[in-house]
Amino acid sequence: MSILNFYARTNEILLTTDQLKIGYGTQVLISDLNLNIKCGEIIALIGENGSGKSTLIRTLAGVQASLAGKITLNGHPIQKVDRNEKAKSIATVSTVTTENIMLTGYKFVSHGRYPYIGWNGHLRPIDHSVISESLELVKASHLAERTIHSLSDGEMQRLVIARALAQEPALLFLDEPTVFLDQSTKLILLNLLRDLAVKHGLAIVSATHDIEYFQQISDTIWNIDSDQIPRKVHSSNTEDFALDIRDGFSQRMALVVDPTLLHNRIFIDASDELKALARQLFRRHAWEVTEYKAKSDYWLTLGMNQESHRSQIQWLLINQKKLSEISGNSFQELAAAVNSIRFTADQMP
Numbered sequence: 001m002s003i004l005n006f007y008a009r010t011n012e013i014l015l016t017t018d019q020l021k022i023g024y025g026t027q028v029l030i031s032d033l034n035l036n037i038k039c040g041e042i043i044a045l046i047g048e049n050g051s052g053k054s055t056l057i058r059t060l061a062g063v064q065a066s067l068a069g070k071i072t073l074n075g076h077p078i079q080k081v082d083r084n085e086k087a088k089s090i091a092t093v094s095t096v097t098t099e100n101i102m103l104t105g106y107k108f109v110s111h112g113r114y115p116y117i118g119w120n121g122h123l124r125p126i127d128h129s130v131i132s133e134s135l136e137l138v139k140a141s142h143l144a145e146r147t148i149h150s151l152s153d154g155e156m157q158r159l160v161i162a163r164a165l166a167q168e169p170a171l172l173f174l175d176e177p178t179v180f181l182d183q184s185t186k187l188i189l190l191n192l193l194r195d196l197a198v199k200h201g202l203a204i205v206s207a208t209h210d211i212e213y214f215q216q217i218s219d220t221i222w223n224i225d226s227d228q229i230p231r232k233v234h235s236s237n238t239e240d241f242a243l244d245i246r247d248g249f250s251q252r253m254a255l256v257v258d259p260t261l262l263h264n265r266i267f268i269d270a271s272d273e274l275k276a277l278a279r280q281l282f283r284r285h286a287w288e289v290t291e292y293k294a295k296s297d298y299w300l301t302l303g304m305n306q307e308s309h310r311s312q313i314q315w316l317l318i319n320q321k322k323l324s325e326i327s328g329n330s331f332q333e334l335a336a337a338v339n340s341i342r343f344t345a346d347q348m349p
Contacts (some may be wrong), residue, residue: 003156011339012039014089014171014203015060015078021060021230022052029055029229030065030225035222037205042197044214044238045207047224052231053249054205055171056224060205061092074170087115091164094175096295101149107133108148121186134165137200138192154185160191172196174206178213186210198286215242216280219335238269239277239331243313262288264341265295274313278302281331285338297321298341305329 013036020033029052033087037043037060047053047346058064060071066328071078073089075349081089112134113127123131135141140158148156157177164172174193178186194217196202205222208214214243221241223234236244265288268278278300279289298319315334318325326337 007201011041013037014039014074014309016072017060018070018072019311020059020071021067022055022064023067023230024055028230030233032235033069035233035235037203039170039203040197040201041203041212041220042193042205042218043205043220043222044211045224046211046216047231048208051226053224054175056233057175057205057207061090061173062086076276084115085171086168087169089169090171090173091169092173092175093160093164101147101150105135105140105143105146105148105151106130106131107160109144109162110164110231112163115167130166130168132341134162137165137196138162148174153180154182154188155164157181157185157189158192165196169202171203171205172210174204176207176209178208178210186213192212193217194284217284219284237330237332237335239281239335242277243274243331262286264288264297265290266298266300267291267293268300268302269297270300274302274304277331278315278334281335282338285335287338300334 015037017033017035020035021028021031022033023029033056038170045053045056054147055064059066062071062073062081065079073081073086080084109131110123110127111129113123114121117123117127132141135144138158138161139154140162143151143155143159146155148159153161161172161177164329178189181189190213193204197204197217206214211221215238218238221236221238223236223241225232225234266282267290268275268282270278282289293299298317300315300317302315305314312329314327314329314333316325316327317334317337328334328337
């Protein structure tokens with residue numbers, strides 16, 4: 001059994017907003033929100049302190065009412081979705097709190113089954129199976145019998161995510177999940193989140209100040225613009241965002257890619273800066289980047305558009321076996337092209 005079989009098809013839209021306005025009472029924090037969240041997509045939500053990141057997460061999760069506009073979850077207005085049904089689709093992970101410090105890890109994770117059995121219900125065999133699998137997915141089975149007061153911040157964060165997975169959600173919201181973690185533990189957490197998205201199709205939205213970490217696994221950046229009143233959210237492909245701000249964070253670290261996930265081989269012909277961004281994009285989509293052109297399935301030529309007045313790229317992606325090519329002018333277009341190619345030419349049906 002897999003608790004993740006419920007997860008919808010990759011790239012299918014789970015949640016949308018239409019002219020959404022959020023805030024408190026008469027105070028509008030962010031307006032004109034027209035956003036989409038797709039299955040298997042990882043979104044990093046960034047912005048200054050107090051810009052409305054947590055408010056946006058609570059509103060999208062249906063915990064806090066919006067001021068105006070619409071939120072649609074699986075095709076239904078979110079305010080019309082029953083509370084328990086909503087909890088079966090959406091889970092939220094906020095800053096770790098240790099409610100009852102004498103709970104075992106297993107008991108803590110079992111609380112994620114409340115949408116199915118109620119807070120005082122008895123666990124059924126199916127519930128025990130889901131709890132065990134949730135612990136396995138976050139590599140925390142060994143913490144099942146530990147009391148939570150004895151756990152490190154990183155271990156506790158794994159259990160909090162396992163509890164969220166026990167709800168069997170399609171969409172996971174996280175609010176500053178790396179805030180108390182050291183560098184090595186942050187990398188472990190990011191690899192876990194990437195696996196949940198890539199292998200199991202879980203959609204993930206995380207508010208974070210650690211963009212230099214999250215940019216390596218995020219498909220999309222939601223950037224809250226505090227220069228405008230009310231604030232706006234700009235949505236962009238991660239590499240296009242990095243190119244616009246000319247930040248070198250893409251080269252600061254490299255997450256290890258599970259070799260069993262890798263399929264197509266790609267050779268990249270580009271400047272060091274653009275090659276680093278392209279490598280990040282392809283690795284996120286589980287492509288193997290090779291330095292040997294003759295051993296590649298695809299070739300990518302990438303450069304800056306000299307005729308453009310802004311940071312715009314030009315790229316050409318060649319399938320060397322079929323001698324076909326695709327071209328475009330942004331990393332977002334490149335990501336769409338890569339996402340449409342599931343297998344190498346000789347694997348295609």
